[in-house]
Amino acid sequence: MASVIDGKVVAADVVAKVKAEADKLIAETGVVPGIAVVIVGHDPASQVYVASKGKKAKECGFNSIEHALPAETSEEELVAVVEKLNADPAIHGILVQLPLPGHIDSGRIIQTIAPEKDVDGFHFINVGKLGTGELDTAFVPCTPAGSMLLIERALGRDLSGLSAVVVGRSNIVGKPMANLLLNANATVTIAHSRTKDLPGLCRSADILVAAVGRPEMIKGDWVKPGATVIDVGINRLPADANGKARLVGDVAYDEAATNAGSITPVPGGVGPMTIALLMANTVISASRAAGRALSLGDS
Ligand SMILES: Nc1nc(=O)c2c([nH]1)NC[C@@H]1CN(c3ccc(C(=O)N[C@@H](CCC(=O)O)C(=O)O)cc3)C=[N+]21
Numbered sequence: 001m002a003s004v005i006d007g008k009v010v011a012a013d014v015v016a017k018v019k020a021e022a023d024k025l026i027a028e029t030g031v032v033p034g035i036a037v038v039i040v041g042h043d044p045a046s047q048v049y050v051a052s053k054g055k056k057a058k059e060c061g062f063n064s065i066e067h068a069l070p071a072e073t074s075e076e077e078l079v080a081v082v083e084k085l086n087a088d089p090a091i092h093g094i095l096v097q098l099p100l101p102g103h104i105d106s107g108r109i110i111q112t113i114a115p116e117k118d119v120d121g122f123h124f125i126n127v128g129k130l131g132t133g134e135l136d137t138a139f140v141p142c143t144p145a146g147s148m149l150l151i152e153r154a155l156g157r158d159l160s161g162l163s164a165v166v167v168g169r170s171n172i173v174g175k176p177m178a179n180l181l182l183n184a185n186a187t188v189t190i191a192h193s194r195t196k197d198l199p200g201l202c203r204s205a206d207i208l209v210a211a212v213g214r215p216e217m218i219k220g221d222w223v224k225p226g227a228t229v230i231d232v233g234i235n236r237l238p239a240d241a242n243g244k245a246r247l248v249g250d251v252a253y254d255e256a257a258t259n260a261g262s263i264t265p266v267p268g269g270v271g272p273m274t275i276a277l278l279m280a281n282t283v284i285s286a287s288r289a290a291g292r293a294l295s296l297g298d299s
Contacts, residue, residue, distance in 0.1 A: 075105060143277075151207060204224065
């Protein structure tokens, strides 16, 4: 039976370190880390995430501002909001909540964010730095960076000789996750909907990362005995007969836990890490703005 990797505990650890760094930065330089979250429209799930980011930012001693814009906001208006935040010296991190309404080109918005304030790590500059291994100055996307910390807790920092399979090829999770695993010396395969014999490939993985957005798609017998399983999926299932909505991952947890060596639950796994790493990226950005190098690499 797998041991459960408790993302809430590891995230609390990261947040405590972030808060300590923020306190020190404020005391020694007067710079207060500032984060701006921009949300367009009113998707209820998005609003929940935005609220928890604001709450966590306050917990860390940051200034946190939120721009809630109407669904009809034009692309030009949103560009103007981002440019204003780019120019605001009190803001060190900018996050534009995705997905954006269909009439807005999200690629253009992401590339408008100043790379040094791009705490999501989605700008080409940060993607390129991760791809070329410039991890000292890159902002790494929060979900894969948080997943990587969980993998480190289970297996250590050097993944030499281990095979990793990442299921999902998104720019937000799959691709940056694969790059991080490669940087840690794992042998990495990215799988997706066109992959032949996905169950067989997954069964070969010492480290299996599921980031497909399909509820419980990865079955128990796809998991190699002893493997480390990281479930990035957060799928909200409709209310059952008892009227209770259920949150499930991309992995059939109960089955997978019988084979895995360690596994992340949903909720309480990768999700809390995403928010913690957003705070970490923001204090790193604020430190750089104050002329200090900061790495939370020992988290
Ligand atoms: N620019 C941008 N950056 C993001 O990082 C981003 C985004 N857009 N759009 C939406 C997704 C989603 N996301 C989550 C963060 C934390 C939890 C989280 O903490 N989840 C809890 C449970 C939450 C619940 O109960 O609903 C958990 O897994 O334990 C979930 C989802 C960040 N996202």
